[in-house]
Amino acid sequence: MAQTLDDLAALSGVSRATVSRVINGGPVAEGTRRRVLDILHRTGYRPNAAARTLASGRSGVVGVVMHIDPHLLFQDPYFSQLLQGMSDALSERATAMMLWLGNRSKEETLDHILWMSLLDGVIVTAYRLEDPLVDGLLTSSLPTVLVGHRRADRSASYVDVDNVDAADAITSHLVAIGRRRIGHITGLRGTVAAEDRLAGYLRAMKRAALPVDELVVDGDFNQPSGAAGALSLLDQGADAVFAGNDATAQGALEAIRGRGLRVPDDVALAGFDDLEFAARLDPPLTTVRQGVRQQGMEAARTLFQLLEEPGEGPRRVILPTELVIRQSTAGGVVGG
Amino acid sequence: MAQTLDDLAALSGVSRATVSRVINGGPVAEGTRRRVLDILHRTGYRPNAAARTLASGRSGVVGVVMHIDPHLLFQDPYFSQLLQGMSDALSERATAMMLWLGNRSKEETLDHILWMSLLDGVIVTAYRLEDPLVDGLLTSSLPTVLVGHRRADRSASYVDVDNVDAADAITSHLVAIGRRRIGHITGLRGTVAAEDRLAGYLRAMKRAALPVDELVVDGDFNQPSGAAGALSLLDQGADAVFAGNDATAQGALEAIRGRGLRVPDDVALAGFDDLEFAARLDPPLTTVRQGVRQQGMEAARTLFQLLEEPGEGPRRVILPTELVIRQSTAGGVVGG
């Protein structure tokens, strides 16, 4: 049962090289090809991946690194969807996925990944402004694609959305429906998404000449921080809340309700991500749709391009976002 | 920079075999060991995983297969936690994880996994009563551990909880607080968990000599099915609902509220899983805690045992569950 190319060659009455060509699509006479293929199927032959990798230099395996705080990884479907998207695109090309999560330190994880020298390339989430793991991968010779990016990653390949623009758009929407005391519950400070969304919010507020003092409170992308943040903002007389993501918005919604206030009549509410539950909230949540799954797919495809055309320089993909306006910001127009 | 053992041997003034021994912990004189180690660190040498696998027959990589409907995989933190648990236990032993999700058919996935012949073993979720993917892996020569198991898997190695007993316990609890019209919203039919929990429910009801006619409705482990199921059960005059999992219970809770009924006063409610949000519901949800993360860790450890002691026969691990009683079934004692 321990089949090798030599065994099959003997059975087929051809050389090992010919069997190899049949498998890998080299030039083979139609007759022999069929004969060999028949034997291949009959014996259920499976090539030895290690030998193949050793000889060819390609493994058909890419690494995916999601070194995330478990509290985020558990709670937020974001990561499941990202993973699913990558898995989709990888399986289209019969490429396997090796996964690292955040259960060791970044340094240990980096060592382990580089040690696993059979990877063709790696996709890594780059959410934090400082990240030795991302730095280490970019420095290594391993072809690398980031999901998200830091300002300093201009020379790297990445897939991202324009968080600044999207946050600006949703804030401007709140302005457009007449809100003036628009608060923002940030995401986890130190992450690119949180800082950029905050920047977009500030940009829109400044353009509208609206005050932001006391109207920014720190959250952490999780539901409880949304509740706490909302209470604080209500004390500041907020008539609208832009939460750092949908989970935060959900927490805010509960807190606002707990105060006996109505959404959107008393307080308009917006989130970010458009995860599935956003549309099912009561009222349905206005938010920014970023195709998370698509980001995952795009990251994988970008990596494929990198592998196929080396020396082409870095590839940067900014995926579009979409403002999804629902009840949580509708019907509450006060001003113009 | 393309270091090989031979390069290092030349640098160290010893043979390739000695360098290999230093790396793998063979018998080497202390002096030479230090000298070689020094060179190893100085050069940042990384062994070639493919060559190593080819020569040794072991790869240090295990496969994890979670061939789940995307709608479940996305929604339910269950899978993230399971994955996290596996990743934890694997990384303890410096073992890498290759992941397959459900984006191809089970047959294609099976082929792809077996084709990836470098795996030392595989962990696969076995949730459905019929599963060609699980069957195929068990039939293959690949050491396999199931998470969950079918009745027919008695000769396989698996990690599971006793769903029947746990469902019996929670149903009995509802009986004990005096409920008589106890309804059950099942999980997705055709899955082991759903069928076993149903069996446990039926067993407890029978022992209590309570009627079950019209009191069982089919759900699918997702929130909307919980809402629909609850409405149907309320029409049957249910005074208690045991939902197939926490997500289903959450849906049921909203529906019950929507009818203007109170939990637990009018209707007691129980779930299954004890996911993080269960304790944060209003009222907090009575449920069954199954250490999902621990199941993942245990599965990985079981696989390690299999790999270390072949021929030891299958290993079966039934992890304990815990009935977690919270407000959703408290304070509503009617009878004895």
Next chain:
DNA sequence: TTGTACGCGTTATCAT
């Protein structure tokens, strides 16, 4: 179109 032969980088066995 097909076969020969070398190389991929290790591990592991057998001498020494």
Next chain:
DNA sequence: ATGATAACGCGTACAA
């Protein structure tokens, strides 16, 4: 304790 040397199974120039 150390050094040759033979596998490990496959890809691929090169030759035929």
